[in-house]
Amino acid sequence: MLEENLMTFMRNELQKFQLILSSDYSEAAENQEKEDESSTADPEQAKGSREAFLKLSLHFLRRMRKDDLADCLWNRTCATECTQKLKSSLRKRFCCVFEGLAKAGNPTLLNQIYTELYITEGGDREINEEHEVRQIEATSRKQRVQEKTIRQENIFKASPEKDKPIRTVMTKGVAGIGKTLLTQKFALDWAENRSNQDIQFIFPFTFRELNVLREKRFSLVELVHHFFNESKEAQICRFNDFQIVFIFDGLDECRLPLDFSNNEVLTDVTESTSLDVLLTNLIRGKLLPSARLWITTRPAAANQIPPECVDIVTDVKGFTDVQKEEYFRKRFVDQKQASMVISHIKTSQSLRIMCHIPVFCWISATVLENVLKTRQGRELPKTLTELYIYFLLVQSKVKQLKYEGGAETDLTWSPESKKMIESLGKLAFDQLQKGNLIFYETDLAGSGIDIKAASVYSGVFTQIFKEESGIYQDKLFCFIHLSVQEFLAALHVHLTFVNSGVNLLDDRQPKQRLSKAFKNQPNVRKLHQTAVDKALQSPNGHLDLVLRILIGLSLPANQTLLRGLQTQTANVSQSNQETAEYIKKKISDGLSAEKSINLFHCLNELNDRSLVEEIQQYLKSGSLSTRKLSPGQWSALVFILLSSEKGLDMFDLKKYSASEEALLMLLPVVKASNRALVADCSLSQRSCETLSSCLSSKSLRLQSLDLNYNNLQDVGLKQLSEGLRSPYCKLERLSLTACSLSEHSCETLASVLSSPSCSLRSLNMSNNNLGESGLQRLCAELKNKHCQMETLILDQGGEHRLKPDVRKYWGELEVDMNSVNRHLRLSDNNTEIRQVEDEQPYPDHPNRFQTCWQLMCRNGLTGRCYWEVEWKGAVLISVSCKGIKRSGKSEDCRFGRNDQSWTLECSDVFGFAVWHVNRETTIPSPSAPHRVGVYLDHPAGTLSFYNVSFGRLKHLYTFCATFTEPVYPSFGLWSGASVSL
Template identity: 65%
Template sequence: MDSPKQAVCSAEKELGRMRTQFVEKVTAENLTQLLEALVTDNVLNELEKERIQEMNQTRADKARDFIDTVKKKGEKACRIMISHLRTIDPTVSCQLGLSSGPSAPLGCSSMCQNNHKSVLKKKFQCVFEGVARAGNPTLLNQIYTELYITEGGTAEVNQEHEVRQIETASRKPYRPETTIRLEDIFKGPPGKEQPVRRVLTMGGAGFGKTLLTQKFTLDWAEDKTNQDIQFIFPFPFRELNVLKEKKFSLVELVHRFFTETKEAGICRFEDFQVVFIFDGLDECRLPLDFHSTEILTDPRESTSVVLLLTNLIKGNLLPSAHLWITTRPAAANQIPSDCVDMVTEIRGFTDPQKEEYFKKRFTNEKRSSRIISHIKTSRSLHIMCHIPVFCWITATVLEHMLRTTEVRKLPKTLTEMYIHFLVVQVKVKKVKYDGGAETDPPWSPESRKMIESLGKLAFEQLQKGNLIFYESDLTECGIDIRAASVYSGVFTQIFKEERGLYQDEVFCFVHLSVQEFLAALHVHLTFINTGVNLLEEQQTDKHFYQSAVDKALQSPNGHLDLFLRFLLGLSLQTNQSRLQGLLKQTSSPQTNQEVVQYIKKKLNENLPAEKSINLFHCLNELNDRFLVKEIQQALSSGSLSTDKLSPAEWSALVFTLLSSEEDLDEFDLKKYAASEEALLRLMPVVKASNKALLSGCNLSERSCGALFSVSLESSNLIELDLNNNDLKDSGVMLLSSGLKSLQCNLHILRLSGCLITEHGCASLATALRSNSQLRELDLSYNHPGEAGEKQLKQLRMDIRVEPSGEQWLRPGLRKFLSTHNRHKHSK
């Protein structure tokens, strides 16, 4: 990073600059102290002191006479006066902008920087991995697993449930990507010429965004990286929220959070290389308004925190400062794209990183190997381990189970894992706070009440979309703030309390999935105990679990997907027995079978792919894998016939292919059926593949519409072979629209023998000129005409158009029978 230009001016000029403000702000008491200090230092004599005090009647006149007298004494006198003012009244000194630059004592800013680094080291050296402050601290450098940071292109909002996004990411074939090293976050990827001042980093809940910023800050504080930076100021949005109604200048805000800067009198931050980190935009409850025309440029002017933030991000305030903002994807669009220089993304753990985490967590190689092997046996657990916090939850559960006698059957479903996680925490409470033994029954009236209260909070706040809670949120749910503090102290690994500015309490669950599990538990308990279905505003006769399935399917973004998995998982008798003492066993095999049949009925209704996939995860939670096993057996034996597949069986085929551990590098439609129906059914698999082989599959314009959607949504597809399909110009025009998309990463496109004329070729040429990654295009055996060929040949890529001509515009196989080039075309 380039350092900002240092202010170069004499102390005498500084006094001249701030004369008016000094006269306005200095108090009579401070003026008297300054006069006495300058007499002691022989800058002024007693006669001058008496004249200033007695000849002037008002405080302002005395201040004006005082500063003019000192200025006449020269540079040295001015420096001494400024030094005393900084000591006597640091606040006024800062407001006057006298705290840094040549007027500050030698080494003052350096000493403050060292103190600031010490404060940050103390704050970030130890982390409480997934747990509240009452937990056992762990050295950050010891457990930190390097995360991949990639340039994310645009901050387009993704409203899908993050579990859906994780599952989509898990299907992506491995492809080497250019990553950005943590210490280079403001340098951007190679080849980026524009300076990077504002970085927005996206990542799902529990992906490690906060840990990433802490590691960046710690490395700087430990003098390991980025020593050209002079100050780093981390601000969590959850702590800024409580300042919504208060006014600060930027200088005052920094001083409130980082008192060492106030004590040193540092306030001209424009003279330093400063990084502001704003963590957790998705937790921001401040009404950020980037359309406001109110401009703020003075770091010492007081205003609302909202105006401070928006002007800082826009670059009006402290334009030399660097900003790093982290957020979950759904909140990324709160900041306009023109206020962000680079968008980056944290992808969570790759498969090797999952293993690295468990090996670091368990130094016993035999134990870590067993845990890794077990996770690989369950696709749902393996996918969820993409989330670093879920790895911690899994490690917590399996560590407890492997050191006790409970090793007969390790959890394989998400519901089983979270039930064990809850029981482990209740047992820890029993042993740690109640003096019990690990073998004692875990549930007591007090523990039940705590979990019921937390479940109510989880559900009610989930409905509002809140992941962090303040006292007002707790009160709405009927929880006393003192009780909440007790819960966070007892169930340290479920519910966290954090103390921010002015010791305001902020509460949250350790991860969104824990909140969703407890919310499902609350809904389940309420129905069992009272018969009330909290998912229905008006109580109906519809089956409880069936209504939950319907409610989840109605959600356009899958926001109830994980909640539904947990709720259905809790209906199993085996899972209810694990919560004996908290839950009554009410479900029967017949009830579960009715739910299974209802889900299979829904799967036959031609649902969107993501909804179908979640229903298969629900069947997995209900221990019903019949449909999937049937398809798997047919695939492995080579006996799969797609002619008579029901919609549910098609969905099972998609789920099976997407859940396969085999890399989805190449998708060949002919392996299943050379038809348009098969392609449309299997489109999610195409979306997840690197290469799609669709030649000679009787496709039409309808298929191009679906492929257009894939190109808009997916950057996976690199090669698309559509040779020998009657796509015509209308189909190619749809494909051309997709090629313009920033998300489209297609490198090779084959359209040989697709009945394309000059109009289709012109559409392609226009799209490829505007934006395209395409490197190779095959348009042979079409009829581009002279004009079409001319446009195509102007493109800088490998294009094949010969042979061409009107004779190739005959649909179907007839075109091959009408030419002597038939053999040549088949090569």
């Protein structure tokens, strides 16, 4: 009995060792985890037995001089236990989140609150230095139908068109958009065995915690041991045997130089060096090239990593409208309240746009939940300024009740709260001037806050100001979001001016208290005008939100809420009217669309909607096209169109005014649209120059442009062509019917089509005097390898289908009934073929396939021909010679296993492969694989297979052969499969 138990134990353990040493090591780790969970034996006893047998096995392996196997077994066995401990640690670390704050408040289960984010694949590496609110506003206008989305659990899974595995992923997104939560969810899903179980270790780092160690030296092994004690206890010093993912969150917060150009090369994971050298070599792939890396960053910092070091860029766009609603329904237990909040946010454009940012959804939910409970007939806040003031009020009230023993009826702004707000406001303003979102002790000291006071503030105003420490050696401080820092900075500027008369935004004014006479009646008009001028001078809009909030603070209703923080009463009624007029004057000065839009938001904060309402009335009455609009009114129309919830799929200039002036004034709307119709609008060469600049814009969305029946002439098209060559131009369809073009324009367009960056697929040149030579020049360029054209419409009225579309050689197939195997049933006029168990009553014939479930067509092909088939299950799509055997050995008669046939094998289970002379070549499986196109060019000796998806062909494989006789389309089916011709 003892012997039997011992033998069973040893046999089981040796099988585990064999699996551990195999390539499928991850399965062994997973099995061990399941066994530990289900085992009824004493865990410590079982562990001791396994360790004793492992030592014995290692001893014998070394006696057998199998040191490499012994080392690998030891490493991987220790790693299995380490993986389980690491998963347990990550589960504890990430299972709960504190929305918006670092360490206080009520924790929420991540899996319970997590709402899927909108993530797109294929983002660009261009530096976007615009204010992130501008970026969010642009995202809210963008058409999303053609973007390729990706889920967080698939972040390292290559798409079918990728020909190599993904090592390094960079994920971009503005502050508060959910990048950190995304990485935490990825790690938690792995730790809970939900996904990515091929990975043995996930090591999440943040650049915040690496910053505090920047003066120290580490090897890669030491760095991992420093942060993840489980790996140190397991004595894991070799990482090459494992699938590892390193997560580096917050590249924009990195204070390491990351000198990729000059840092020395490092390849040894045990060699100590500076963190800068360590990270650059890890990212470059010199150090531990087998590891996978995930780096997150705000857009402005993405260029710190060289493009060649990143395999794929993804963008986190935040919440879609559907995801916003899902978030609020999860956030509110009372679904009636949730519905009220969702409806309210839809009525406010500012709140609706900002709620693309998940952390702003949380701020909104925090405020609106409190106001719904206590509002006593008050309206819900509609502007950003109102929302943030209420947010401050909520936190101040919580502080009084929780820490000061106050009552609900006490004054909102206690002396302690006022002091905290003054200190945090000064810190926010000082650090905003420097561009800092993360503050260290030295930063705080510069704003007059000592480390002790900062800890008190973070412990009290937890949802505004955060302190993080723990495994870090230094304390880090930050506001929960950039917009909160900007609100407090604006509040600091406002209070400083109202209470002391000092304009912090006026560099010429001495920063000292003004005369008592001035303080008695502070007029905020001058402050607002200075702020407007300063914001308009900023090239990237970094003061946009500060300006919006600063102006909103002077609204009488907001002044009432701020009573207690202000020692003086500002004269706001007259000042606000003067500010509104000043803003309208600036709007009329021909500003960029982004600056103009922000000034309209400022007018909204002042409750002045006169310009917008005037244009809306013109639109409603249908009289807009007959009116002469002022520059300010044109800007108002741009604001209305860009703010529309309906999106900008198609822009038709004639709806507003069929004129060149209208096009020039509404150009921002053209850029943001998917399709633009500007046909027959009396455009000239001047318009072409402007449109060319539009097509060269980084923010261009336009894919289709209709310029028909405008007198552009050759000079105009030449100007337009500069934009068409731009790498930012995404235009796919261009229509130039009757635009007074000659053969010179053919030369211009031929040059455009040969450009590698040209994306044109469809071109309409009807009713132009192009001439024979012009047409020849244009058609000759269509053979250029860079040309992507599919459709060209010319004077003759016919459509000429161009490369790469081979469907002009389409041919109908007819099944040879004398070849059909008896286990294949035909239907639908012999175009549907299905494998069945019952034999079909086909007559005997020497051409009938006996052994294999196959058939051939009657079409003997010697020229060019194209056909398509749909398939299910597992099938063979082939061409074969008539002499292929119909019975006997499967190699002689099965398609692809001999020199008489060329075959594509398609399977839902095993993927795609091509066969000839019994040689198999696997090929990547397409994402939508069930329709295949086949093109035979018999004279050229090529047979090509394509995946067909949404009418587009994607090349799969081409055989090159010498066909000496006719070949026949042929098909083979495995059990339960079907083919449709």
